[in-house]
Amino acid sequence: MIATSACIVLSGSALAFDFQATTPCAAEVVEAMAPFWSADWGNPSSRQHRLGLSASAAVNVARRQLSEAVGVSPERLVFTSGATEANNLALLGHARALGSGHLISVATEHHAVLDPLQQLQREGFSVTLLTPGPDGLISPEQLEAAITPETRLVSVMAANNEIGVLQPLEQLGTICRRHCITLHSDGAQAFGTLPLNPDALGVDLLSLSAHKLYGPKGIGALVLREDIAIEPLQWGGGQEAGLRAGTLPTALIVGFAAAARLALQEQDQRNSHLQHLRDQLWEGLQQRLPGVLLNGALQPRLPHNLNISLPGVNGSRLHRALRPHLACSSGSACSNGAPSHVLQAIGRSRAEAEASLRLSLGRETTTDDVDQAITAITDAAAAAGFLSGR
Template identity: 60%
Template sequence: MLPTTTDDLIPGDLIQLDHQATTPCHPLVVQAMEPWWQQEWGNASSRQHRLGLTAAAAVASARHRLASHLGVEDDELIFTSGATEANNLALLGHARARAKAEGHCGHVITVATEHHAVLDPMHQLQREGFELTVLRPQDNGLINANALSGVLRDDTQLVSVMAANNEIGVIQPLQALSDVCKSRGITLHTDAAQAFGHVRLIRSDLGCDLISLSAHKLNGPKGIGALVKRRGVSIQPLLWGGSQEQELRPGTLPVPLIVGFAAAADLAHADLETRQHQLSVLTNQLWRGLKSRHPQLLMNGAHQPRLAHNLNITVPDVSGNRLHRCLKRFLACSSGSACSRGKPSHVLQAIGRSRVEAEASLRLSLGRTTTATDINRAVEVIAACISQLDGSQ
């Protein structure tokens, strides 16, 4: 039986299954950042005294560690405020630079299931004169090399496909897509915010020219991310006012956040395979538990390949608003991206769900601290809410 009021819940008793929106900062990450807020408070651009030199050395160390996890050179990694800024810098910056070099605005391509941090910059390029194609994926959320090849043109300059979807968790075949782009001299960008720290991302395996990252999706701090830019790929800056980050991203570097980003990446990669196996077991436990109680449930996105900590389901024939109102007292989850402002998921609608079905969907995303007890409780709560709403209870 479900509790009937929030008073029935003890503080902190909410079941946390919204780790794709953000993650708690790991205690060891907080510990790593702590000295850089007060004791070592120098500006990394101040090279005339110890405080500044110490800060610069910390940034250099963090940059090297992050670059090593991706198999890239240190100077190919540019710090930003997060993946949204990295996406804008990559897409707007490269498209404009390429249009200037080639003397015309060309053709750009993305996918309908991308995050708005990619879709919105692409639509801005369209307003500036670029021609835009938005590919619709298969019903399982994946696109393939043939689909991409079918929309390429002689003037295609840039393609953007996310590594792992932020709502349905599917992992796109970037290497195959890269082969298609490389054969035509087309730049490939990927938003890897949801993938970095959860799957191994080696640039040579992906074949991408531009990769966007964010720290807060892997138990790091909010407000810091990076753009990985292959040497020789041109970018126009979006901001001006300093020479930091190769004059592509001016501004005082946030040393504590950069240190925290590297610490979080180190932790994520140290136990990546073990953690992903454990999360996969828990995610399967969650799906089997729910499906056994309500066989009508639908999984959104391909079963594989997908992120181990993602489960996205549609509950047919129930009110989405009522479903989420029932759950929010006991469970932290979402119906889509945290940036969607409550609108029905464009991702789910792009893979064939109706607006009503998209509203009655749940993105359940597990984290480093999720336990089997949490999963058992989540199954009971979600199943009970569905039973109340569909009249089976």
């Protein structure tokens, strides 16, 4: 689930403000993975010799560490290639196991959820997409009103990948449990930043990814409730309790666990630091660009996310002017260049969605970086024709 930057061609001096798209591997993660690229290169499914046993042990330790990070037993965690595959396994796998029914999600979900739901609709399932308010949030009352006797599955992401708002998962989980409905959540953007215990939240299926929390690309996981019905999407070796065939990538799995450990160790301090910088960025932009619009509620929101629109600005000119100075995003890779479906779902016009910036901060972002970003955005907005106070 990789969001793409609108600033594709970057100069060497461009500031990085696109950490929700992906993150660099932390040094501790690279170090943890290093032995498994060469010295300990065995297949974890080959347990007849030392190389295989060593790899299998490393996978088991990592699985235990990751399961502890979300408060579940190790056998409930299935490794995947990322959160996109985990979403597909959760939605397609569970719905097909059920056979028929009504599915509910949100119009602002990532396409890694929306596209599998479209496929299920083609297969005969009915789908309802809830429209959030201007703050980007849905209410428990909305979900309750959408439930029918045929509703079998609800999917609501923990933290939005574009506007960063945090959905009321625990309240939604209570409703789903009361109606005996399965709740899935895409936790890719939230894992490592927010406490994510699926049982406490009432979440039956939780998708995770490593590359959003300074881990490697190409590895994720699906956390399942015990005894939940899932039909596999691929066959060929019986790995992962028969739910996900294929040789396990030991190095990536070890890196995933190392990244999760690091994120949990730093969580409170990092969140406080990033929220302070994010608020500095927002306050500076408001002072320099009166009339700038905030997309989504400021709270509850990921501490490292800010999403803004500049009304009256030509979006192409804005991003072209900004490109040499700032690496930022305007939407998701799944949009194929189209204006953000998330921003349009919360009421922004097509033009406002085109003239938007998703600014996401990282663990290495500094106060000076924020000041430079404010100046770069202000200059780019002026070049694109922004009129303060519109």
